[in-house]
Amino acid sequence: MRTEDRDADARAIHKVAAGDQAAMAELYDRHGRLVYSLALRILDDQADAEDIVQEVFSQAWSQAGRHDVARGSVGAWLLMMTRSRAIDRLRSRRGQVDPVPFAEGAALQLADLSPSQEAMASTAEQVARVRDALSRLPLLQRLSVELAFYEGLSHSEIAERLEQPLGTVKTRIRLALMKLREALGEGKMA
């Protein structure tokens, strides 16, 4: 994402916190498409995806004051909420009810786990590199990552699904993320 958009996002979220609807529209125009696309990718259902978009922006509206722009971009924050809500809905659809400790847990509670602003600034080119690197991963590594991220399966569910030992899944996912991180790094240097 470009620096000027990030600055504009930071200003908009500040205004949203003060109840400015036009700033809300601005955020939607900049991020609505990605939020919708991710929800649709996870849920594969247009009506459900629309509901998630509405929920995410409504959550952003009510929690804008709590978002700390120094700890991550507004776009990343919206996408994290989207992923978390979409997975919760997917799991409740499947009858799995244990909550996924993602949005509030992984990046927000542990203060120093958020990367620096610079590290989070993924450009379209870097995303393309990650997409490409993902498609080049060995099939079981890639499926492990995708089952976790897009299907919301847990460690043991992935192991069961792929008929692999827990330790193998653990190692495979870590290796896969390292390769994707490397692809992202190459993007940064370009």
Add this chain to the structure above:
Amino acid sequence: MNDPDDLHELTGLYALGALRGEEHARFEAHLEVCERCRAEVRSFSPVVESLSRAGAVVEPPLALRARVVPGGGNRAVVRDLRPSPTLAWLAAAASVVLTIGVGWYAAQLHARIDDLEARLAAANFRAGAAERQTADARQAADRAQDMLGVLSAPDMARVDLKGQGAAAAAAGRAFWSRSRGLVFTATNLPALPAGKVYQLWVVTPTAPVSAGLLHPDDQGRVTTVAQTDPAISPVAMAVTLEPEGGVPSPTGDKYLIGMVAP
């Protein structure tokens, strides 16, 4: 379940939100005391963010905007329609046109029109390229979605295929779901002779049914997704070498075979 020494390896699962319950709690406690794991989890954040942006981009329905932004909220759109600085400058120029002369102004307008036409052509070209890219991404995403559909199906069964004869080093694995289809992957397949292609078969008690043609990469690897008829009950899966274009029933040598567990 986990050897405590292996806690360091949980960073990836944690970053993807795939730890639950006790395992999640134990790893968060570990993070409090392990700087190395904290740094690794932090380094995975941009990857996770990129994953959430990596799918095909789909335009949301127009009506959704009104649901998300009740009332007001048209400013962002209006802003985009404001005249560019160049146009504003042209308007200012028009106001002094009488003093400078109509000929000069007309020449400026011609130049401006040429410029706009060139930009339009360039924009059309870019839009065409973007459309093609989106279509490619959409196709790749659909294929990935089909694969995940099979893998996450409650009725998924795994079939391991062993290399035969000339392809003793080859191996294959199929994930089959009656309701959602078949994902097949193979490694170490010998390079295809000219005019030949590999064909995947789902063998039923009555006859083998083709599940598509396989074109391995230069290292003998191939992955494919196929729809299968929910009515059939496979007893085995096989890969044969066939004439280019494929055949209705197998004729060539068998390169991979695996039995479906009853």
